[in-house]
Structures are given as structure tokens and as C-alpha cells.
Amino acid sequence: MLQRVVRSTVIDAPIERVWAVLRDFNSHAEWHDAVEASRIEGDERGDQVGCVRSFTLKDGNRIREQLLTLSDTDHRSTYCIVEATLPLQRYVATLTLKPVTDGNRTFWHWESTFATPPGRERELRDVVAQGVYEAGFANLRRHLLGGGDLRAPGSPRGSAPMPTALPxxxxxxxxxxxxxxxxxxxxxxxxxxxxxxxxxxxxxxxxxxxxxxxxxxxxxxxxxxxxxxxxxxxxxxxxxxxxxxxxxxxxxxxxxxxxxxxxxxxxxxxxxxxxxxxxxxxxxxxxxxxxxxxLLKGVTADYLLHDLGRVQRGSRVLVHAAAGGVGLLACAWARSLGAVVVGTVSDEAKARVARAHGCEHVIVTRDYRFADAVQRACGGVDLLIDGLGEAAREENLAALARRGHWVSLGHATGALRLAPEALGAKSLTFSQPVLFDYVTGPGQLAMRAERVWQALAEGAIQLPPIERFALDAxxxxxxxxxxxxxxxxxxxxx
Ligand SMILES: NC(=O)c1ccc[n+]([C@@H]2O[C@H](COP(=O)([O-])OP(=O)(O)OC[C@H]3O[C@@H](n4cnc5c(N)ncnc54)[C@H](OP(=O)(O)O)[C@@H]3O)[C@@H](O)[C@H]2O)c1
Structure with missing residues (x-):
């Protein structure tokens, strides 16, 4: 299956200035941090359709790419990989600039399709999305700032805009x-x-x-x-x-x-x-x-299912408040990973929404009685996502399968009191994570946020209903x- 990566941004510089850099197929060595050295093969110019740029990356990889189209009218170029030490197969990319109407700024859209060896799809999508495109956006901004081109006309060149000192x-x-x-x-x-x-x-x-x-x-x-x-x-x-x-x-x-x-x-x-x-x-x-x-709810679903729960095809997962903010995302994402998803909700209307978001077995209960229904649906769960806390404690213990893992995420019904001995009877494990510990370190939050947007774009999660209120309300x-x-x-x- 072809992979698709799409990224866009707004650059605080006029389109002519941004295009002057990007239309030169060999300019990336000057502004993209990932590129070590680049040259155009033969005697051709860097804006000659058909020219081939041969470059090395700082990580040692080597790539040859050919310029397929270049339009100064549309501010668009297309290129493909001819040969590479990275396994990006049939890679074709398009880069398009558009003027932003509410200022002297430029909308930059960059997208590509490619194939990868089986099992390396996500890794290589991340390389292209973050290592090439997002890093490229940041690097070009810095490059233009260094040239002083982002300042208002007539202002001195060579320094970045300073923040106003005023509250x-x-x-x-x-x-x-x-x-x-x-x-x-x-x-x-x-x-x-x-x-x-x-x-x-x-x-x-x-x-x-x-x-x-x-x-x-x-x-x-x-x-x-x-x-x-x-x-x-x-x-x-x-x-x-x-x-x-x-x-x-x-x-x-x-x-x-x-x-x-x-x-x-x-x-x-x-x-x-x-x-x-x-x-x-x-x-x-x-x-x-x-x-x-x-953002917060999607990143939570991401770390719960991928890092803590290691959910895979056939995993049995119980999600409480399955029609809630975290609940709907966790249900849909777990289902798309191939899990058997069981959820609790408090009324029929919520049950319909939870079902539409991938919750296969919905249990309607207002008083936290669900263990028998869970056992009937799937014989106990391997992963419990519990934001309820104290009122659901005993039913949770009964709903878990042997060696199941209980993630105590929150306590909407009151603080959970759980003696460690209660876990021993079924060799259960227990964790009490907080999402902020899963987004520390450079790039962690961006990486997880990107997974959420990608999951939404690919349909692994669907947009939940959004209830809107004025700030004052x-x-x-x-x-x-x-x-x-x-x-x-x-x-x-x-
Ligand atoms: N640790 C973390 O990293 C982390 C991150 C995000 C969220 N959380 C936790 O995850 C849970 C869900 O968060 P959310 O923001 O997405 O909220 P939510 O699920 O949209 O709202 C809470 C839901 O809990 C259910 N609930 C059951 N008993 C309740 C009670 N006595 N009072 C209030 N609600 C009750 C309700 O669903 P039903 O009526 O259908 O039962 C309610 O809609 C919370 O416990 C939150 O603290 C933890």
C-alpha cells in the first residue's frame, strides 16, 4: 500500500522570497539541517526540469532525486527519488506555495506518496514527516530570518523580530x-x-x-x-x-x-x-x-494503547465512560488495532455513539455493575481503562482476565482504595499513569500529536462530538x- 505524508505551514515571508530559495533544486544543502552536501549531476542548472540532485544526509544516507516539474506561475515543483540507501520506494513529492491573503506571508504545502518494506511504514512516514518536512519548515524559517528577509520592508536586515516587552x-x-x-x-x-x-x-x-x-x-x-x-x-x-x-x-x-x-x-x-x-x-x-x-485526550489514548497496553489484534479491552472524551478515542483506536472492545456507558444515547466509534460490546449501566456482562462478552479483559475509580473497584477486579492490566486513569467517582493483595488472585498488574510523563523529552509531544492527527486522517479514530461553550460559561x-x-x-x- 502506498504511504502518504502531507504537511503544510505558513512562512512569515513573501512568496517570491520563499520561492526564490525553493525553486533551486540544489538549495537544500544551504538551509536543511539534515543535508550534509548536495550537487546537481552533469552540467545542468538547479532549476532545469530533469536535473538530478545527488546528496548525502548527515546520518550517512545517500539519495539521488530528479526534478520532474517546475512551475514559476503555480509556485510548484515535483520530484522523485531515483536511487536511495533509505528504503523509500516509488517516492514522488510535490511542493506548492500560495500567498496568504491576510498578510505578506506564504502557505507552503509539501506532500508525497511512497512504498516501504512491510513493517516499516510508520517509521519511514515519521522520517519523511518530521525529519524532512517539519524540520525543513523550521530550517527554512531560520534560514530566511538569518538573511533578515522576514522583517518589514525598510527595517534593518539580519536580526529576528523581538518580542514586545509589554504584557x-x-x-x-x-x-x-x-x-x-x-x-x-x-x-x-x-x-x-x-x-x-x-x-x-x-x-x-x-x-x-x-x-x-x-x-x-x-x-x-x-x-x-x-x-x-x-x-x-x-x-x-x-x-x-x-x-x-x-x-x-x-x-x-x-x-x-x-x-x-x-x-x-x-x-x-x-x-x-x-x-x-x-x-x-x-x-x-x-x-x-x-x-x-x-490533543490531550488523543495523546492519552495513544500512550494508553500503544505504550502501556501494547494493544494488538485480539487484545480484550474494557473502556469505562466509552462515550466520553478519552473513551471514544480509546474505543476507536483500540478497535482499529484489532482489539475486542467492551465499554460502559450510562444511557442508550451514549451507547449508540460508542458503537459508532468502534465499541463492539456496549454495557449500559449507571451503577457500575458490568463484570458479568464483560465475562459473557469476552471472558474477561486484558486491559482495563478506568477513569471511574472507587465505585467500580470490585466489578473491575471481577471483569479482568488472568494477567490482565488495570490502568487507573482517573477517579470520577472518588479516589480508588486498592490493596495490592487484591491483585494477586489473578496475577493482575496495575498502573496509575499521568500523560504529562509521556510527553517529556524533545519531540515527544510533537510525535504523539502527529500520531493523533494521522489517526484522524486515516480513520483509525473519528472526530468525537464536540460540545461548545463560551469561555465565560x-x-x-x-x-x-x-x-x-x-x-x-x-x-x-x-
Ligand atoms: N491519567 C491521565 O493521563 C489522564 C488523561 C486524560 C484523562 N484522564 C481521566 O480519564 C477520565 C475521562 O476523562 P475525560 O476528560 O475524557 O472525561 P469524560 O469521560 O468525557 O467524562 C467523564 C465520564 O465519566 C463517567 N462517569 C461515571 N461515573 C461518574 C460520576 N460519578 N461523575 C461523573 N462522571 C462519571 C460519565 O460517563 P457515563 O455517564 O457514560 O458513565 C462521564 O461522562 C477521567 O477520569 C480523567 O481524569 C486521565
């Missing part, structure tokens, strides 16, 4: 006392100018997660302190555009469409300054609301989530 007004929703949704109130504040390693973001969609409710209730006071002097602002993720960047930030520029997630709450606001390492650029196909609905969003009334994801719109 910006931001509207936030937070609490001075822990308690119910009514504690959430809007107020005006300031988003500080980004310092070194930081990015200031104009937010357009904020993801709501069950964790925000634990924070509001005061279950994790170290994570969200709240006082009259300093209100606690919940929210772990959002999507929007980069306003400005601090020193030592690479790969991001003002105007980039981005999403972020991070371990320090504070996302319920219109503008926020966050560490650049929390931030990922968004592909054009992923809208702001979709990013806010999917965060209290209503919380009330809805904890009432068990919501299906899919909730987002706030600043």
Missing part, C-alpha cells in the same frame, strides 16, 4: 475558593511578555478535561493553588496562534497556528504565555476546535461534564 490584557476564568462550578468566575488579567524559551498565544479554543474538575474541587491543591490574591486558573490545553516569542525559541514564529498541553494549569483564558516545549504547530487540516478537543461546561450528560469532548471558545 497583554487577557480574560481568564478561575476560582478563589475550591468548590462547585459556581466558583468559576471571569476576570481581567495580563499575559506577560514571553521570556526566553516562552511563547505567547492568542487562544481560540480551550479543551475541557475531567482533570479540570478535580482541580476545581481542590483535590490537587499543589497543582492548582487558589486564593483571593491569586485565583487558580484551570485548563491544561488550548489552540490558537502565536502572538510573539521569547529568545531561544526555534521552530515557531508569530502567526503560526498551534496547540499546546502542559502540566501547569491556566488555559481558561484568551491569551497565555507558555513554555515553547509545550507547543506543537498544527497541520492545516486540523482546526482549532478539533485540536482543543483532541466554563461553569456550565463543568456542570455538564460532571452531571454525566456530555458525550465526546467539551471546548471553551474565548
Amino acid at each position: 497583554l490584557p487577557t480574560r481568564r476564568v478561575g476560582l478563589t475558593h475550591y468548590g462547585g462550578p459556581e466558583e468559576l468566575r471571569a476576570h481581567e488579567a495580563e499575559a506577560p511578555a514571553p521570556r526566553a524559551g516562552e511563547v505567547r498565544i492568542a487562544q481560540r479554543a480551550v479543551g475541557v478535561n475531567y482533570l479540570d474538575i478535580y482541580l476545581r474541587r481542590g483535590w490537587l491543591p499543589a497543582m492548582l493553588p487558589a486564593s483571593d490574591a491569586a485565583p487558580g486558573i484551570p485548563g491544561m490545553e488550548a489552540a490558537g496562534s502565536v502572538l510573539d516569542i521569547g529568545a531561544q525559541v526555534s521552530g515557531l514564529l508569530p502567526g503560526d497556528r498551534v496547540a499546546y498541553l502542559g502540566p501547569v494549569p491556566g488555559a481558561y483564558c484568551t491569551a497565555r504565555t507558555v513554555p515553547a516545549e509545550w507547543v506543537v504547530r498544527l497541520p492545516a487540516a486540523v482546526e482549532d476546535e478539533v485540536a482543543a478537543a483532541l 466554563a461553569a456550565a461546561a463543568h456542570a455538564r461534564l460532571e452531571s454525566r450528560g456530555s458525550t465526546g469532548a467539551l471546548v471553551l471558545l474565548p
Whole structure:
């Protein structure tokens, strides 16, 4: 099967400037960090259709590529691999530039199709997507900045735009006392100018997660302190555009469409300054609301199924709150990996949505009685994804198969109390992971986010229903989530 990789970005430079670099088939050695050295074979020019560039990568691989088409009118070129030490077979790529209508900027679209040896599809897709295209976007931005071409006409050349030192007004929703949704109130504040390693973001969609409710209730006071002097602002993720960047930030520029997630709450606001390492650029196909609905929950489903659960064909998986934000994604992704998926939901309407997202055996229960039905459906589960906690403890023990693994993800019904001896009877294993530990390290978040967007594009997960609330109505969003009334994801719109 042919693999397809598609990436696009916006470059903060006029189209003529970007095209002047990219139309030269041999220019990549000057701007792409992965390229060690490159030359055009024979006596041909770097913009001659049919010319072949022969280059070595810094990792030692060698590639020969031929320019197939070049259009100065459409700002488009096509090329293919003729010969390579990397097993990218029948690789054909197209690169297209378009002017961005709301400014002197350039939309750059890069896509390719290729075949790979069996079993290496994902690895080689990642090489092309991240190692070649995404790195190329960042490298070309830096190259152009170095030439001073990104500054306004008439301004001095040779230096990057500096962030403004001024704080910006931001509207936030937070609490001075822990308690119910009514504690959430809007107020005006300031988003500080980004310092070194930081990015200031104009937010357009904020993801709501069950964790925000634990924070509001005061279950994790170290994570969200709240006082009259300093209100606690919940929210772990959002999507929007980069306003400005601090020193030592690479790969991001003002105007980039981005999403972020991070371990320090504070996302319920219109503008926020966050560490650049929390931030990922968004592909054009992923809208702001979709990013806010999917980033944290999709990355969670990814690490649960791939890293912790090692789900494969025939794995039996039980997902609680199967029609919830994490639940729908976990069901669909597990099913696409070939698992037998069992889920619990509290009503028939949710059952229909869960079924449509790949949950094969849906158990409708409001009072956490499901173990017998699980045993009847599949003889016990190998992986339990449990965001319920205490109220479901005994049924969970009964629903697990021998050597099953219980992932205690959250505790919507109250903190789980589990004696280790309870696991021994069936040689069960138990873990209590937190997603922030699965996105540490350079590139980890970008890699996982990319898997989520890819899974969505390929249909391994489907877009869940999204319930939208104004930022100021965060209290209503919380009330809805904890009432068990919501299906899919909730987002706030600043
Ligand atoms: N550790 C991590 O890395 C991590 C990351 C993300 C999320 N989580 C956890 O995963 C779980 C799901 O998170 P989410 O944001 O996607 O929320 P969600 O599943 O959309 O919403 C919670 C769902 O839990 C079910 N529920 C059962 N009993 C409940 C009760 N007494 N009160 C409230 N809800 C109850 C409800 O579904 P039914 O009515 O259908 O039962 C409800 O819709 C949460 O426990 C969250 O803390 C953990």
C-alpha cells in the first residue's frame, strides 16, 4: 500500500522570497539541517526540469532525486527519488506555495506518496514527516530570518523580530475558593511578555478535561493553588496562534497556528504565555476546535494503547465512560488495532455513539455493575481503562482476565482504595499513569500529536462530538461534564 505524508505551514515571508530559495533544486544543502552536501549531476542548472540532485544526509544516507516539474506561475515543483540507501520506494513529492491573503506571508504545502518494506511504514512516514518536512519548515524559517528577509520592508536586515516587552490584557476564568462550578468566575488579567524559551498565544479554543474538575474541587491543591490574591486558573490545553516569542525559541514564529498541553494549569483564558516545549504547530487540516478537543485526550489514548497496553489484534479491552472524551478515542483506536472492545456507558444515547466509534460490546449501566456482562462478552479483559475509580473497584477486579492490566486513569467517582493483595488472585498488574510523563523529552509531544492527527486522517479514530461553550460559561461546561450528560469532548471558545 502506498504511504502518504502531507504537511503544510505558513512562512512569515513573501512568496517570491520563499520561492526564490525553493525553486533551486540544489538549495537544500544551504538551509536543511539534515543535508550534509548536495550537487546537481552533469552540467545542468538547479532549476532545469530533469536535473538530478545527488546528496548525502548527515546520518550517512545517500539519495539521488530528479526534478520532474517546475512551475514559476503555480509556485510548484515535483520530484522523485531515483536511487536511495533509505528504503523509500516509488517516492514522488510535490511542493506548492500560495500567498496568504491576510498578510505578506506564504502557505507552503509539501506532500508525497511512497512504498516501504512491510513493517516499516510508520517509521519511514515519521522520517519523511518530521525529519524532512517539519524540520525543513523550521530550517527554512531560520534560514530566511538569518538573511533578515522576514522583517518589514525598510527595517534593518539580519536580526529576528523581538518580542514586545509589554504584557497583554487577557480574560481568564478561575476560582478563589475550591468548590462547585459556581466558583468559576471571569476576570481581567495580563499575559506577560514571553521570556526566553516562552511563547505567547492568542487562544481560540480551550479543551475541557475531567482533570479540570478535580482541580476545581481542590483535590490537587499543589497543582492548582487558589486564593483571593491569586485565583487558580484551570485548563491544561488550548489552540490558537502565536502572538510573539521569547529568545531561544526555534521552530515557531508569530502567526503560526498551534496547540499546546502542559502540566501547569491556566488555559481558561484568551491569551497565555507558555513554555515553547509545550507547543506543537498544527497541520492545516486540523482546526482549532478539533485540536482543543483532541490533543490531550488523543495523546492519552495513544500512550494508553500503544505504550502501556501494547494493544494488538485480539487484545480484550474494557473502556469505562466509552462515550466520553478519552473513551471514544480509546474505543476507536483500540478497535482499529484489532482489539475486542467492551465499554460502559450510562444511557442508550451514549451507547449508540460508542458503537459508532468502534465499541463492539456496549454495557449500559449507571451503577457500575458490568463484570458479568464483560465475562459473557469476552471472558474477561486484558486491559482495563478506568477513569471511574472507587465505585467500580470490585466489578473491575471481577471483569479482568488472568494477567490482565488495570490502568487507573482517573477517579470520577472518588479516589480508588486498592490493596495490592487484591491483585494477586489473578496475577493482575496495575498502573496509575499521568500523560504529562509521556510527553517529556524533545519531540515527544510533537510525535504523539502527529500520531493523533494521522489517526484522524486515516480513520483509525473519528472526530468525537464536540460540545461548545463560551469561555465565560466554563461553569456550565463543568456542570455538564460532571452531571454525566456530555458525550465526546467539551471546548471553551474565548
Ligand atoms: N491519567 C491521565 O493521563 C489522564 C488523561 C486524560 C484523562 N484522564 C481521566 O480519564 C477520565 C475521562 O476523562 P475525560 O476528560 O475524557 O472525561 P469524560 O469521560 O468525557 O467524562 C467523564 C465520564 O465519566 C463517567 N462517569 C461515571 N461515573 C461518574 C460520576 N460519578 N461523575 C461523573 N462522571 C462519571 C460519565 O460517563 P457515563 O455517564 O457514560 O458513565 C462521564 O461522562 C477521567 O477520569 C480523567 O481524569 C486521565
